[in-house]
Amino acid sequence: MARPPRIMRTLPALHRAVARLRRRNQTIALVPTMGALHQGHLSLVRLARRRAGAVIVSIFVNPAQFAPTEDLASYPRDLDADLAALAGSGADLAWVPATETMYPPGFATRIVPGGPASLGLEDKFRPHFFAGVATVVAKLFLQCRPDIAIFGEKDYQQLKVITTFAADLDLPIKILGAPIVRESDGLAMSSRNAHLSAAERAVAPSLHRALTDCADQIARGARLDRVIEQGRAAIERAGFVLDYLEARNADTLRPIGSARDGPIRLLVAARLGRTRLIDNVAV
Numbered sequence: 001m002a003r004p005p006r007i008m009r010t011l012p013a014l015h016r017a018v019a020r021l022r023r024r025n026q027t028i029a030l031v032p033t034m035g036a037l038h039q040g041h042l043s044l045v046r047l048a049r050r051r052a053g054a055v056i057v058s059i060f061v062n063p064a065q066f067a068p069t070e071d072l073a074s075y076p077r078d079l080d081a082d083l084a085a086l087a088g089s090g091a092d093l094a095w096v097p098a099t100e101t102m103y104p105p106g107f108a109t110r111i112v113p114g115g116p117a118s119l120g121l122e123d124k125f126r127p128h129f130f131a132g133v134a135t136v137v138a139k140l141f142l143q144c145r146p147d148i149a150i151f152g153e154k155d156y157q158q159l160k161v162i163t164t165f166a167a168d169l170d171l172p173i174k175i176l177g178a179p180i181v182r183e184s185d186g187l188a189m190s191s192r193n194a195h196l197s198a199a200e201r202a203v204a205p206s207l208h209r210a211l212t213d214c215a216d217q218i219a220r221g222a223r224l225d226r227v228i229e230q231g232r233a234a235i236e237r238a239g240f241v242l243d244y245l246e247a248r249n250a251d252t253l254r255p256i257g258s259a260r261d262g263p264i265r266l267l268v269a270a271r272l273g274r275t276r277l278i279d280n281v282a283v
């Protein structure tokens with residue numbers, strides 16, 4: 001029988017559990033999530049299991065990273081399904097705080113990251129986003145006191161923001177990135193995919209196809225600006241409203257003029273109906 005994680009809903013309960021792990025000299029890995037768990041999330045948990053003695057998965061839909069116009073109210077939530085998915089995944093603790101636990105009345109602090117958080121990618125279209133993420137991740141780090149924290153490359157800019165933030169603040173936490181897990185047709189797994197209609201779901205994999213087409217052409221020596229221009233057109237022809245398609249330096253995420261400024265990462269965000277999809281690939 002798969003062992004379910006112990007569920008922690010209050011800070012005192014979490015602190016007691018973390019102290020117990022620390023007393024036993026267990027290394028702790030944290031996997032922060034917003035729930036609606038899929039195989040992408042579970043791959044992070046498996047990586048955590050391999051790297052640490054104990055694994056904490058947090059499940060918290062963080063209001064601070066949603067703008068009032070965004071999908072906080074309709075964000076998919078299914079805690080029972082999440083806990084069932086975590087049973088047997090290797091997670092020891094599920095940290096499931098209430099919103100009032102994370103943001104009690106009078107809460108007034110915000111961490112505003114710079115560097116990779118202000119390069120004209122996600123930040124341009126979701127200006128509130130990275131401060132919301134950095135604030136909640138700082139709280140999760142202090143609450144769970146992990147040795148390792150694991151983030152998916154699916155949110156590539158976020159991974160860079162957290163890595164920089166952890167280094168800048170001398171946090172004694174190793175930040176690990178994990179590869180993107182995809183559906184068999186290439187669509188990057190995402191909790192938001194649940195919002196796609198059948199017709200949109202049929203179109204959605206063309207986003208990844210456009211990325212891989214661009215990556216192939218760049219690898220074969222085609223001119224970067226032309227490839228990106230054609231990629232943008234292909235994504236719009238498929239029926240998306242494009243936020244951005246960019247070729248960036250994979251390490252710094254800074255804009256690049258030619259393939260010589262690589263290694264290159266292609267990053268995209270586009271809307272299909274009311275669902276916003278993001279994806280990225282290495283060249």
Ligand code: AMP
Pocket residue numbers: 032033034035039040041043044150151152153154155178179180181182188189190191
């Ligand atoms: P979320 O619940 O969307 O906030 O995601 C929680 C963590 O899972 C983040 O570090 C994401 O980058 C990661 N993640 C989400 N989708 C995937 C995926 N398809 N493959 C790998 N990691 C993912």
